[in-house]
Amino acid sequence: MELVPILSAMRRNKVGAIIIVVQMAVTLAILCNALFIIEQRIAWSERPTGADERNVFVIINQWVGDPTNLPALLQADLAGLRALPGVIDAFASNSFLLSNGGWSYGVDLMPDQKESTAQAARYFTDEHGLQSLGLKLIAGRNFNADEIADLFGVNDQTPAVSVIITKALAEKLFPGKSALGQSVWIANHAANIIGIVDRLQVPWVDPSVAKFSDYSILEPFRYVASGLYYIVRTQPGQLEAVLKAAEKELFDLNRERVLGKSRSLTEARVEAYKDDRGLAVILGVVCAALLVITAFGIVGLTSYWVAQRRRQIGIRRALGATRHAIVRYFQTENLLIAGAGAAIGVALALSLNLWMVNAFAMQRLHGSYPLVGAIVVLILGQAAVLWPALKAASIPPELATRAA
Amino acid sequence: MLKMTHLSKAYRTEVVETFALRDFSIHVREGEFVAVTGPSGSGKTTFLTIAGLLEEFSGGEYQLDGANVRGLNDNQRSKLRNEKIGFIFQAFNLIADLNVQDNIDVPLRYRGFNGAERRRRIQEALGRVGLSARSRHYPAELSGGQQQRVAIARALAGSPRLLLADEPTGNLDTQMARGVMDLLEELHRDGATIVMVTHDPELAVRAQREVHIVDGQVVDMAPQPRLVEAAQAGS
Numbered sequence A: 001m002e003l004v005p006i007l008s009a010m011r012r013n014k015v016g017a018i019i020i021v022v023q024m025a026v027t028l029a030i031l032c033n034a035l036f037i038i039e040q041r042i043a044w045s046e047r048p049t050g051a052d053e054r055n056v057f058v059i060i061n062q063w064v065g066d067p068t069n070l071p072a073l074l075q076a077d078l079a080g081l082r083a084l085p086g087v088i089d090a091f092a093s094n095s096f097l098l099s100n101g102g103w104s105y106g107v108d109l110m111p112d113q114k115e116s117t118a119q120a121a122r123y124f125t126d127e128h129g130l131q132s133l134g135l136k137l138i139a140g141r142n143f144n145a146d147e148i149a150d151l152f153g154v155n156d157q158t159p160a161v162s163v164i165i166t167k168a169l170a171e172k173l174f175p176g177k178s179a180l181g182q183s184v185w186i187a188n189h190a191a192n193i194i195g196i197v198d199r200l201q202v203p204w205v206d207p208s209v210a211k212f213s214d215y216s217i218l219e220p221f222r223y224v225a226s227g228l229y230y231i232v233r234t235q236p237g238q239l240e241a242v243l244k245a246a247e248k249e250l251f252d253l254n255r256e257r258v259l260g261k262s263r264s265l266t267e268a269r270v271e272a273y274k275d276d277r278g279l280a281v282i283l284g285v286v287c288a289a290l291l292v293i294t295a296f297g298i299v300g301l302t303s304y305w306v307a308q309r310r311r312q313i314g315i316r317r318a319l320g321a322t323r324h325a326i327v328r329y330f331q332t333e334n335l336l337i338a339g340a341g342a343a344i345g346v347a348l349a350l351s352l353n354l355w356m357v358n359a360f361a362m363q364r365l366h367g368s369y370p371l372v373g374a375i376v377v378l379i380l381g382q383a384a385v386l387w388p389a390l391k392a393a394s395i396p397p398e399l400a401t402r403a404a
Numbered sequence B: 001m002l003k004m005t006h007l008s009k010a011y012r013t014e015v016v017e018t019f020a021l022r023d024f025s026i027h028v029r030e031g032e033f034v035a036v037t038g039p040s041g042s043g044k045t046t047f048l049t050i051a052g053l054l055e056e057f058s059g060g061e062y063q064l065d066g067a068n069v070r071g072l073n074d075n076q077r078s079k080l081r082n083e084k085i086g087f088i089f090q091a092f093n094l095i096a097d098l099n100v101q102d103n104i105d106v107p108l109r110y111r112g113f114n115g116a117e118r119r120r121r122i123q124e125a126l127g128r129v130g131l132s133a134r135s136r137h138y139p140a141e142l143s144g145g146q147q148q149r150v151a152i153a154r155a156l157a158g159s160p161r162l163l164l165a166d167e168p169t170g171n172l173d174t175q176m177a178r179g180v181m182d183l184l185e186e187l188h189r190d191g192a193t194i195v196m197v198t199h200d201p202e203l204a205v206r207a208q209r210e211v212h213i214v215d216g217q218v219v220d221m222a223p224q225p226r227l228v229e230a231a232q233a234g235s
Ligand SMILES: Nc1ncnc2c1ncn2[C@@H]1O[C@H](COP(=O)(O)OP(=O)(O)OP(=O)(O)O)[C@@H](O)[C@H]1O
Pocket: B011, B012, B018, B019, B020, B038, B039, B040, B041, B042, B043, B044, B045, B046, B047
């Protein structure tokens, strides 16, 4: 390796080298952080909800006018839906997964607690909820039919006496011990935990809910309101057909209603994370563009250097350099530049991340990102330098005797 | 040392084919100092580039140091060039980005010598040309004569079998030219084989033998007794 003479030759051509070092460093810093954000967003958008998403759909129901016999209408609808061929089960609720809208409250461990122990999402369900979502009960039991009460709309403050909570919430509330049979305080009313499900996400999808995204509570209420959601689970592969049949069945039962756009949870997920996907795509394109620009920068500068040093290269060839040695010269030179760029870039990437951690509550960058980024930048440099280096190697040695 | 027989070199452009050398034969023996003269465009530089393995030839035979060089690939030619030949150019051809010792170091690195060996050779070569004090100067900080002496040091440092010089004094004034010429003569006395192209009849007569090229052919290889005697007297 002829590091020392390459370095001293570079000292005399500083500006170009510095520009490329800076460009590579900035590329690396942005690349690392962008990839990290992309990875985070993808991971966020792929979290399991706990439900059998593929086979669950949601019908948005709104009664027209102000029917007085809402409980009877609701019971009729549910019976009709459950009787449809291909339906495993169905229930009515105030909120559904991935909808990005729902209810939440603070959960306490004692009455008159100042700061709630946890924030949690509320889902109302009768004894059919677990089956209809395909939730996995890991401790305790489901609600019995005789525990279910009617809850009338948004303003009904009836407290739940028994609840089913998620494992995540159970561990938060009662770390290290069993939550089953324990009491929690909600709006100064005690509720007994009778069951624990493995997982049930809150309905919101924004990363700001990350702290309690799996803290959900199921309450034993039939949600009797003029606007509500029917959540239906079908036999595998029958969702499309059953969804059509279900809408028809509801209209057959009663025409005095408006149905919103029904959707499967799969569709709801796509809709919910549209922005995250968009961001990932944009960042991906920016990264690709940056890499291309940096590569062109290297090709451009090295080509310029080759043109500038034609005579020198001819002399080196005359003095015994093989073509390979000329290629290696430019590769080594680029390695030094890219190495400096990578070192500065890693520092820059970590600083940029640190700033984002403070400014936007981003997560800390995992150490593997700068490492991978540095390798990418080094490989990019070597790839970009190859073509100009090969051109340099093709400069004939007789140039040394000819061109003056 | 260097033996060409019926060698030819044609340059092809799209329209014409010019023979820079034709039926060119020459034999330079070990330890000889040969001056090559001839009118401009006669093929002197072409002869030197082929002799120095910088270019391939079209026909004929060329033996360098007893080995036939016809058909060698680029790598083999580079290696031979590096080991056996020292070049001295009219335009010095130092690398401007490198200081004196790094310039001399260039062929030594390609040769694969280790650091200690390279330092020893650089010091020795610089001492030889009387520039030991300038090892860290850059070419731009030296006079033309000094630059050419650095180039000679670079050519010498690898202990080549053959020194090829193309108008080594062409860019120098008389004073500096004389200094360089004295140095070449001294190297010759110490046993170097030198082939020097020159326009200057005064320099040519200081060589042991003069070869005259016209139109790509050697026209006169008669030895010049006066100079042979002088060289013998000197050795
Ligand atoms: N690369 C080339 N392509 C085409 N023709 C060439 C090339 N190099 C040299 N020639 C031609 O070959 C002939 C010999 O050129 P060469 O440079 O050997 O002459 P020279 O004797 O060194 O001349 P001078 O004294 O001017 O340096 C000339 O006619 C020249 O035009």
